[in-house]
Amino acid sequence: MSDVVAPRRRGPSVAAWLLLPGAIWLALFFVVPFYSLVATSLFDPNGSVLSGYEVTWHFANFSDALRDHWRPLVRSLVYAGIATSFCLVLGYLLAYAIAFKAGRWKTLLLVMVIAPFFTSFLVRTLSWKLILADNGWVVDALQAVHVLGPEDRLLATPVAVIAGLTYNFLPFMVLPLYASLEKIDLRLIEAAQDLHANPFVAFFKVTWPLSLPGVAAGTMLTFIPAAGDYINAQLLGSPNERMIGNIIQNLFTTTGDYAAAGALSVILMALILVLIMTWVRKAGAEDLV
Amino acid sequence: MSQAADGSRDLTLTGVTKEYADFTAVKSLDLTVPQGEFFALLGPSGCGKTTTLRMVAGLDTPTTGSITLGDLDITYAKPYQRPVNTVFQNYALFPHLTIFENVAFGLRRKGVKNVAQPVEAMLELVELTSQARKKPTQLSGGQQQRVALARALINQPEVLLLDEPLGALDLKLRRAMQTELKRIQSEVGLTFVHVTHDQEEAMGMADTIAVMNAGVIEQMGSPVELYDNPRTAFVANFLGRSSLMAATVKEVTSEYVKANMHGTVVSIPIERAHVREGSAWVGIRPEKVLIAAAGTPIDAPGNHIEGGIVTDVNYVGVSTEYLVRMPWGQEIGAFAQNTGHQDILPVGSQVDLSWRPEFAFLLDSDEDPNAGKEEQA
Numbered sequence: 001m002s003d004v005v006a007p008r009r010r011g012p013s014v015a016a017w018l019l020l021p022g023a024i025w026l027a028l029f030f031v032v033p034f035y036s037l038v039a040t041s042l043f044d045p046n047g048s049v050l051s052g053y054e055v056t057w058h059f060a061n062f063s064d065a066l067r068d069h070w071r072p073l074v075r076s077l078v079y080a081g082i083a084t085s086f087c088l089v090l091g092y093l094l095a096y097a098i099a100f101k102a103g104r105w106k107t108l109l110l111v112m113v114i115a116p117f118f119t120s121f122l123v124r125t126l127s128w129k130l131i132l133a134d135n136g137w138v139v140d141a142l143q144a145v146h147v148l149g150p151e152d153r154l155l156a157t158p159v160a161v162i163a164g165l166t167y168n169f170l171p172f173m174v175l176p177l178y179a180s181l182e183k184i185d186l187r188l189i190e191a192a193q194d195l196h197a198n199p200f201v202a203f204f205k206v207t208w209p210l211s212l213p214g215v216a217a218g219t220m221l222t223f224i225p226a227a228g229d230y231i232n233a234q235l236l237g238s239p240n241e242r243m244i245g246n247i248i249q250n251l252f253t254t255t256g257d258y259a260a261a262g263a264l265s266v267i268l269m270a271l272i273l274v275l276i277m278t279w280v281r282k283a284g285a286e287d288l289v
Numbered sequence: 290m291s292q293a294a295d296g297s298r299d300l301t302l303t304g305v306t307k308e309y310a311d312f313t314a315v316k317s318l319d320l321t322v323p324q325g326e327f328f329a330l331l332g333p334s335g336c337g338k339t340t341t342l343r344m345v346a347g348l349d350t351p352t353t354g355s356i357t358l359g360d361l362d363i364t365y366a367k368p369y370q371r372p373v374n375t376v377f378q379n380y381a382l383f384p385h386l387t388i389f390e391n392v393a394f395g396l397r398r399k400g401v402k403n404v405a406q407p408v409e410a411m412l413e414l415v416e417l418t419s420q421a422r423k424k425p426t427q428l429s430g431g432q433q434q435r436v437a438l439a440r441a442l443i444n445q446p447e448v449l450l451l452d453e454p455l456g457a458l459d460l461k462l463r464r465a466m467q468t469e470l471k472r473i474q475s476e477v478g479l480t481f482v483h484v485t486h487d488q489e490e491a492m493g494m495a496d497t498i499a500v501m502n503a504g505v506i507e508q509m510g511s512p513v514e515l516y517d518n519p520r521t522a523f524v525a526n527f528l529g530r531s532s533l534m535a536a537t538v539k540e541v542t543s544e545y546v547k548a549n550m551h552g553t554v555v556s557i558p559i560e561r562a563h564v565r566e567g568s569a570w571v572g573i574r575p576e577k578v579l580i581a582a583a584g585t586p587i588d589a590p591g592n593h594i595e596g597g598i599v600t601d602v603n604y605v606g607v608s609t610e611y612l613v614r615m616p617w618g619q620e621i622g623a624f625a626q627n628t629g630h631q632d633i634l635p636v637g638s639q640v641d642l643s644w645r646p647e648f649a650f651l652l653d654s655d656e657d658p659n660a661g662k663e664e665q666a
């Protein structure tokens with residue numbers, strides 16, 4: 001509001017002191033690791049755990065990494081994109097129902113959305129391995145109705161990996177969507193109906209645009225971790241579904257090729273940043289960036 | 290759309306009741322709003338005005354009763370299918386759309402191809418042409434109010450509902466917008482149903498006022514009718530001010546009802562007497578009461594009561610407002626125009642009061658003489 005009188009300035013020192021904890025936090029947990037990651041990506045690729053590593057500004061690490069690993073990189077973005085789309089559709093329906101239709105069950109339903117966080121990510125994904133197992137009831141049922149052939153399986157397929165990603169990151173979609181939908185003044189929807197919009201049109205002309213900040217936040221919070229995830233591909237997929245996270249993990253922990261792992265990490269980060277920026281622009285919620 | 294036999298498209302509510310789980314907000318309401326009228330629904334906060342409007346708009350469904358436009362029953366029609374639009378109490382402008390798009394919203398939904406011209410004409414009517422590209426939050430309250438009006442009006446509804454459209458504006462702006470609204474209504478010739486709790490606003494703008502209290506219509510009529518001839522104590526007190534004095538009916542002639550009021554016999558015109566026998570309340574508006582120092586002649590023949598004592602004097606410039614204690618202990622208001630013919634009477638003065646018989650009214654003694662006093666804005 002423009003006519004609110006600004007409070008009297010307290011001088012720069014107070015502001016500086018208030019900013020200090022945040023600045024220390026960022027320096028310790030963002031700037032330092034980020035620097036170290038970028039430095040790693042520029043190591044001499046011939047280094048090893050035994051001979052040691054050295055920053056040699058070896059930019060060819062990036063092109064080498066892309067050449068060797070572009071398939072899992074693209075696959076990661078595609079899987080994450082599909083999982084995010086599923087999360088958006090499911091999450092929107094869920095968040096909409098909780099925000100507008102749940103009445104007194106609202107709190108309970110919200111608790112149920114975050115309830116999976118009470119057990120570990122790993123355990124939850126492992127239990128999906130049991131559910132989707134070749135002799136499990138899901139496969140049996142799908143085979144019985146001939147959706148799956150007698151030799152078809154779910155485990156070790158892209159379906160299982162994408163389903164796992166969708167399941168694991170759904171709450172990250174639902175919560176921001178809910179926060180955004182819950183804020184919408186119902187009188188605006190009534191006004192739309194009063195102005196000759198049927199409920200369907202009222203949704204697309206009023207509810208949906210007003211929920212775009214939640215859509216933007218939810219897709220970011222889902223897409224970013226999904227694109228970097230390796231647990232789902234490892235537990236629910238086969239080598240054919242390996243994602244970039246699996247490659248990076250393998251390069252770091254098994255091969256010891258720190259330079260390639262670092263380069264891939266930086267590439268992934270840059271790609272995600274570009275995709276997200278483009279998307280958020282498009283969603284018209286610039287104030288989030 | 291069909292027309293009534295006489296071609297008119299009056300809005301009619303018949304026996305409309307709205308019950309919530311533990312509360313009846315509107316009780317068996319009967320109401321006819323003639324086509325093209327500026328109609329005011331006046332009542333204190335919480336009396337069911339918004340609920341009534343929402344049922345006409347289709348945002349709520351009556352528990353029982355019916356709503357018709359001409360001979361078209363719209364009781365259960367969807368809000369987006371009725372030829373009715375609303376100016377909401379809080380405006381409810383779409384925050385993500387420009388002023389232009391807010392105003393164009395209804396036309397676009399109806400599939401109108403070229404919206405630019407009508408939208409610009411409408412923005413001109415409400416004097417907002419220069420604001421077309423702004424978002425609602427960038428406008429002042431008065432401007433937002435006019436956007437809300439334009440957004441509803443552009444659809445040329447048969448009935449425009451306005452829910453306390455001026456309630457959020459300061460007094461000066463409110464008075465200016467009242468004139469403006471009235472001008473727009475006569476220009477477009479649509480039926481306006483204007484909800485307000487401000488009796489001055491209702492009286493200044495409306496052709497017909499329905500006074501609503503606790504979910505029922507107390508009385509309906511032109512501002513003059515309601516003011517001069519209230520049928521209930523609530524109307525007498527809520528619309529302006531009244532003094533109500535206990536009396537007993539003595540005699541009924543073809544023109545007057547005569548009543549004994551604490552020893553003085555006063556006459557009330559028969560068409561303003563809503564009781565014919567037994568005990569009753571004699572009502573009189575303070576500006577109709579003439580006041581003079583005891584013993585001096587009052588230049589109006591009529592009901593004459595002696596023995597008053599001035600207990601309060603409030604000089605407000607154009608008039609002086611007296612409170613006079615009568616011999617029976619009741620305090621009665623008397624407003625004297627400051628014409629310069631009369632000195633101001635100090636507190637404690639012995640005075641006589643008088644009023645012309647045609648100005649008094651007579652109410653049923655069952656009425657609560659204080660009804661509507663507290664609710665008055």
Ligand SMILES: Nc1ncnc2c1ncn2[C@@H]1O[C@H](COP(=O)(O)OP(=O)(O)O)[C@@H](O)[C@H]1O
Binds near residue numbers: 332335338341
């Ligand atoms: N959804 C509802 N449930 C229960 N009571 C309601 C509801 N809506 C309104 N009321 C009650 O109905 C009465 C009339 O409300 P309203 O029509 O908004 O009054 P007004 O507009 O005259 O101030 C109020 O006492 C209000 O508390």
Ligand SMILES: [Mg+2]
Binds near residue numbers: 338339378452453
């Ligand atoms: Mg109201």
